[in-house]
Amino acid sequence: MEFKDNIPIYLQIKQYLYREIAVGKLQAGEKIPSVRNLALQLTVNVNTVQRALQQMNDEGILYTKRGEGNFVTEDTALLAQTKQNLINNELDKFVQSMNALGVTNDQLSSILANYLK
Incomplete structure (x- = not known):
């Protein structure tokens, strides 16, 4: 590591x-x-x-x-919440990075939708 x-x-x-x-x-x-x-x-x-x-x-x-x-x-509920927190942290980093590139949240939604197709 x-x-x-x-x-x-x-x-x-x-x-x-x-x-x-x-x-x-x-x-x-x-x-x-x-x-x-x-x-x-x-x-x-x-x-x-x-x-x-x-x-x-x-x-x-x-x-x-x-x-x-x-x-x-x-405690499966605590484990699920911990996983969701990790996901949210990664999403926060991603959105901030995209915003720094000048991509708005609306643009990001359509970009992600196209990417995931």
Whole structure:
């Protein structure tokens, strides 16, 4: 994983894990890799991974079983909302980029409709 310099690494790790959950690579109730394994896999400090996981625990996306590790929540409504938030963030970026190119929202609607045909 390549990290961007302008965004804290722990936030990028959270985004990575959110995407893994959203696309189904990590299922509801599934154990996620250990903090050490994630740190090795992503080539980051263990404390950075721990910070990301702690925030995800605080948000309810993950939960911890003492002595067993971190697991993806089984709250399907929360998982669906998390996926929708990711989609909305990507759409926001896309629309802003198109607006910066001078494309209005009305034009964007017809451009997308034509593109998707």
